[in-house]
Amino acid sequence: MLANLVQRLKNNDPRRIDVPFERAAILLALTNEDEPRLVFTRRSSQLKTHGGQVAFPGGRAEAADLTLIDTALRESQEEIGLNPSGVRIVGQLSEVISRYEILVTPFVGLIDSDTQLTADTREIESIFTVPVRYFLECPPERFDQLGYKEFRASVPCWQYGDYQIWGMSAMVLVDFLRTGLGCQWGE
Numbered sequence: 287m288l289a290n291l292v293q294r295l296k297n298n299d300p301r302r303i304d305v306p307f308e309r310a311a312i313l314l315a316l317t318n319e320d321e322p323r324l325v326f327t328r329r330s331s332q333l334k335t336h337g338g339q340v341a342f343p344g345g346r347a348e349a350a351d352l353t354l355i356d357t358a359l360r361e362s363q364e365e366i367g368l369n370p371s372g373v374r375i376v377g378q379l380s381e382v383i384s385r386y387e388i389l390v391t392p393f394v395g396l397i398d399s400d401t402q403l404t405a406d407t408r409e410i411e412s413i414f415t416v417p418v419r420y421f422l423e424c425p426p427e428r429f430d431q432l433g434y435k436e437f438r439a440s441v442p443c444w445q446y447g448d449y450q451i452w453g454m455s456a457m458v459l460v461d462f463l464r465t466g467l468g469c470q471w472g473e
Contacts, residue, residue, distance in 0.1 A: 291466040295377025298465050303381045307389040311358035312344025317399040323415035330411050340451050354391045367404035379461045392458045
C-alpha cells in the first residue's frame with residue numbers, strides 16, 4: 287500500500303487557490319511501514335479557535351519560514367515534538383480555505399514508525415495515530431453539509447475511538463485518500 291500511495295502523491299498536481307489570505311501549512315505525517323498510520327492531534331480545549339477538535343499538526347506561516355514546507359515542519363516540531371530531520375516530504379495536497387479566511391497548504395511526509403512524539407500541552411491535548419486501512423474499511427459515520435460563503439461541501443465524519451475526525455481535517459483526509467489511494471469518500 288505504502289509504495290503505491292507515495293508514488294501517487296509524488297505525481298500529484300495539487301489544486302492551488304489564488305486568494306489574498308494569510309498562509310498556513312499542515313503536515314499529514316504518515317508512518318513509513320507496510321500498513322501506514324496517519325498522525326492526528328486533538329487540540330487543547332483551552333484554545334480560542336478549533337479547541338478540542340481533531341487536526342493535523344500545523345499552523346500559520348511566520349516571517350522566518352522560507353517555504354510552506356518549513357511552516358508545516360516548524361509547527362509540527364512545536365506542537366508534537368517531531369524533528370524536521372526525521373520527515374521526508376513525499377507530496378502536497380490541494381489547498382483549502384478555512385472559515386477564518388486562511389489559505390492552508392497540506393503536505394504529506396513519511397516518518398519512522400517508532401518516532402516518539404510529545405504534545406505541547408499548551409496547544410495539543412493528545413496525539414494519536416489511525417491506520418490508513420481504517421478509512422478504507424470503515425465508512426464515515428455520517429456526512430455533514432458544511433459551507434463557507436457561497437461554497438458548500440458534503441464532508442464525511444469518522445469516529446475513531448473517542449476521536450471525531452471531521453471539518454477541515456476530514457476534507458484534507460478525503461483529498462489524501464482520493465489522491466493517494468483513489469478512494470471516493472465525500473462525493
